[in-house]
Amino acid sequence: MTIKKIAIVGGGTAGWLAANHLGKALCKNSELSITLIESPDIAPIGVGEGTVPDIKKTLASFGISETDFIRECDVTFKQSIKFVNWLDQDKHGKDNFFHHLFDVPSREDSENLTAHWLTQNDGVPFAERVSSQFKACEQGKAPKKITTPEYQGDLAYAYHLNAAKFAGLLADNAKVKYGVKHLLTHIRDVNLADDDSIRSLVTKEGDDLAFDFYIDCSGFESLLISKAMKVPFIDVSDQLLVNTALVVQVPTDKDSAIPPYTIATAHQAGWIWDIALPNRRGVGFVYSNNHMSDEEAQVKLDYYLGGNNPELKYKKLPMKIGYREKFWHKNCVALGLAQGFLEPLEATSILLTDFAANFLAERFPSEKDELLILEKRFNHAMGHAWKRVVDFIKLHYCLSDRQDSSFWLENRDPNTMSEELKNKLAMWEKFIPISDDFFSQFEVFYLENFLFVLYGMKYKTLLNNIEVTGSEERILALKEITDNLMDNLPEHRALLEKINKFGLQQF
Known part of the structure; x- marks a missing residue:
């Protein structure tokens, strides 16, 4: 059987x-059609x-103009995640911080400057030692100039x-450029065939x-893969302990500085x-309700x-x-939150969705007899x-030396870590991490990501x-580049104001 009709159930960022x-x-296949079915009653989570x-x-591969994207989606630039108070305040000071930067040195410079940082102990933060982007972030700089072409940057x-x-921008692009059909209705039921594959969808209109x-x-409803097809869920809350978030949007002054980082x-x-957008901040208080009550969480978010403020509505x-x-x-393939969710740290949700959707598209089945082999490859x-993303997120918690609560103490319990992560940490006590420590192309976080977190959190490599x-x-060369x-x-x-007024140069 030739695969000609594809249904995407659900919109939002993942669907589009x-x-x-x-x-x-x-x-290019004129006989093939793609239909996205979206419920008009379900608002996107939007966190x-x-x-x-x-x-x-x-x-860029979708042919979306960066200028249009910035103008239409309230975009700001993100050059880093600035982690504040992830270490003990008595040992490292109040408001201690480190940066997980996006602009990384060459592999040769990375090894050399990392070794220098570990041996010299000159008080310079690791991220500042290896990348000009540290100062760019701390000084509130943009990563590019108005004359820099779209999707290119100085950093x-x-x-x-x-x-x-x-999601709206992606929807318009998919419909206009690729002919994707858009159906607004609610799926009432899912019919399975005798072999447990999906035969059809029943709408609320019948x-x-x-x-x-x-x-x-x-x-999260996972209507097809979970509710209809009963594919089990692997719970990793024994490794990642947070399980609740309070989210709020906070209006900001139109002239206020915008941090170029999360x-x-x-x-x-x-x-x-x-997260600062041009006219508001998106704030989320992420916590474990096994270690903090919902009431206490709201009080602490108020304090932050x-x-x-009664005008702010928490969700x-x-x-x-x-x-x-x-x-x-x-x-059936699940993408986005239907596939899984860890937590918002390191923006893993959109990252994994984009990664998986691209991986699926690059080798999509054209005939039914191709399904099984491609299913095995994809899974x-x-x-x-x-699994490796779980390890990377866990790294942030298990390296912390905070002593102020059972939450942080439990996160350092080896029983809450995978064997893979424990083995890597044991190796990195003796050796600086290198690219060969990461064996698969299907890891979405690599050497430099680990270096910024390991040594930002003052991990000891002897x-x-x-x-x-x-x-x-x-x-000295890095200092000259940074000063420039x-x-x-x-x-x-x-x-951002210049881009909204004049636009960026096209390729």
Whole structure:
């Protein structure tokens, strides 16, 4: 049987990312159709407002203008995540912080400057020692100039964005450019065939809609892969302890400075994200309700925001932490929140959705007899990716030396870590991490990501008889580059205002 009709169930960022990836890959096949079915009654969750640099490549591949994207989606530039108070305040000072930067040195410089930092102990933060972007972030600079072409930069960057508007931009692009059909209705039932594959979808109007292949982007409801097909869920809340978020949108002054990074501030039982868009901040108080009551969480969020403000409306989001045992089953693939969710740290939700949708589109089945082999390939790759992302998120918690609550003490319990993570940490006590420590192309966080977190959190690697040569020359060269960038890069909000007025240069 030839696969000609594809249904994507659910809109939002996940659904429309999938529509664009599949539309781009399959649009030359005139016999194939893609229909996105979206309920008009379900508003998007809209908390995934942070991205990673890979999203630039994705948007450019869809033919979306960066200027249009910035103008239409309330975009600001993101160059880092600034982690505040993730270490003990008595040992490291109040408001201690480190940066997980996006602009990274070459592998040779990374090894050399990391060794220098570990052996010299000169008081310079690790991120500042290896990248000019540290000062760019701390001085509120943009990563590029108005004369820099679209999707290029003097420094690497991603974006903060309005998730609802982003979904709308993706929707328009998929419909206009790739001919994706858009059906607004509620799915009332899912009919399975004798082999447990999906035969059809029943709408609330009673229409029976049959397709050849189905993409489940129905969010936490996981209408197809979970409710209908009964694919089990792997709970990893024994490793990642946070399970609830209070989210709020906070209006800001139109002239206020915009930090070019996400702020992630640790607290007694979790952390707070703070993302600045041009006219508001998106703030989320992430916590474990096994270590802090909902009432206490609200009080602490009030305190973070400067006191109780009755005009601010908090929304509570329970978080089911884990992922599907299988992401592809029969003729159905789950993407986005239907595939799984860990927590908002490091913007993993959009990252994994984009990664999985692209991976699916690059080798999409054309015939039914191809399903089984591609199912095995997809599940193997995505299973590995999810496990390694769990390890990377866990790294932030298990390296903390905070002593102020059972939450932080439990996070350092080896029983809450995977064997893979424990083995890597044991190795990195003796050796500086290198790229060969990461064995698979299906890891979405790599060497430099780990270095920024490990040494930002002052992990101890004991170097014996190591000779560091040439580092002083590289440090002087980096300083010259940094000084030049600080003199020439504009202030963040100033650049955004220029882009909205004049636009960026096309390729």
